[in-house]
Amino acid sequence: MTMAALASDQYQLEKTESDLARVRAEYQQYAYIISHDFGAPIRQIDGFMSLITQHNGQQFDEKTKRHIDFVMTAVNDAKTMLEAMLLYSRIESMGDDFLPCELDTILNDSLQKYESQLREARVNIISHQHLPLIIGDAIQLQQCFENIIHNAITFRKPQLPLNLRITLECKDGNCLIHFKDNGLGIPKKKMGDITQPLRKAHFGEKHQGLGMGLAYAKRIIERHRGSLEIQSEDGHGTEVTIQLPCPKKEQTGAF
Numbered sequence: 001m002t003m004a005a006l007a008s009d010q011y012q013l014e015k016t017e018s019d020l021a022r023v024r025a026e027y028q029q030y031a032y033i034i035s036h037d038f039g040a041p042i043r044q045i046d047g048f049m050s051l052i053t054q055h056n057g058q059q060f061d062e063k064t065k066r067h068i069d070f071v072m073t074a075v076n077d078a079k080t081m082l083e084a085m086l087l088y089s090r091i092e093s094m095g096d097d098f099l100p101c102e103l104d105t106i107l108n109d110s111l112q113k114y115e116s117q118l119r120e121a122r123v124n125i126i127s128h129q130h131l132p133l134i135i136g137d138a139i140q141l142q143q144c145f146e147n148i149i150h151n152a153i154t155f156r157k158p159q160l161p162l163n164l165r166i167t168l169e170c171k172d173g174n175c176l177i178h179f180k181d182n183g184l185g186i187p188k189k190k191m192g193d194i195t196q197p198l199r200k201a202h203f204g205e206k207h208q209g210l211g212m213g214l215a216y217a218k219r220i221i222e223r224h225r226g227s228l229e230i231q232s233e234d235g236h237g238t239e240v241t242i243q244l245p246c247p248k249k250e251q252t253g254a255f
Contacts, residue, residue, distance in 0.1 A: 039082050046075045073190035081198065084212045084219055091140070091219045098224075100247070101132035103136040103177070107166070110145035117153050122161035129168040132175055135247045136224050144220045148240050152181040155238070174226075175246050180239040186232040194230060214240075 008027040049072055060068070111125070112120065149164070156162040162181060169176040186194055193199050195218040200211035218228040221242055 004022045021202070039079070042075055042082065046079070049075065085197060088212065088215060088219060091216065092223050095140055095223060096137045098135050100133055100138060101136055101141065102133050106138055106142045106249070109144055109186050110142055110149055113146060114149055114153060121153050123153070124161055124163050126163055126165040129175065131168055132246065134175065134244055136244070140220045140223070144217040144242070147217045148179050152179065152183060152214055156181070156183040170246065173246050175205055175244045180237065180240060182237040185234045185236050185238055186230070189233045191230070191232065195228065203254060
């Protein structure tokens, strides 16, 4: 390959990275505007409904009270979704600096947070290899691990103990961390957008939530120049694979 061709390839790579950064910045701004500015009318509805209930509540019949309850539930749901989208839009801009961090420690802390739920779910951690030290935002990476573990607990098969296999694979300068469970799995029609915000694989009282867990996790991993992939079959469990770049020796020399 000639020097001219190399220069052209380098230019195209830099242009692509620049375009991607611009699109991400525009998306973050768009998500922030939606979640922040749209919150104002919702807060107004909330405030006026509270005033109406406070001053006139005793005059309402049971049907009107139920209708007001429906409105207030919808308002609270909208507020929760907007707050979640605001947090999602700030994952890159509000994150901490990247520093050397032990993935083993992060994983153990994540498992400890759900210790009682894991015990209740009769979880069997089948395999846990030693995870490497990487360069990253430890708080966000722990949030990512916690979301994946929480999903495994939430979407388990109630009649069976939960098997959660956590394994490590190093390939082509990347660390691949696999979280594989034997839970409910994800319906095929949901797989295409399951890592998008506000997308849920399962509904019902037992599976409450916004559908933001995997969206947060994917966004966090992308901030670390990695990727998150999901393999699943309805009724036959789910495998979440996180790919993170392995740090160079000089980046971790002090540790």
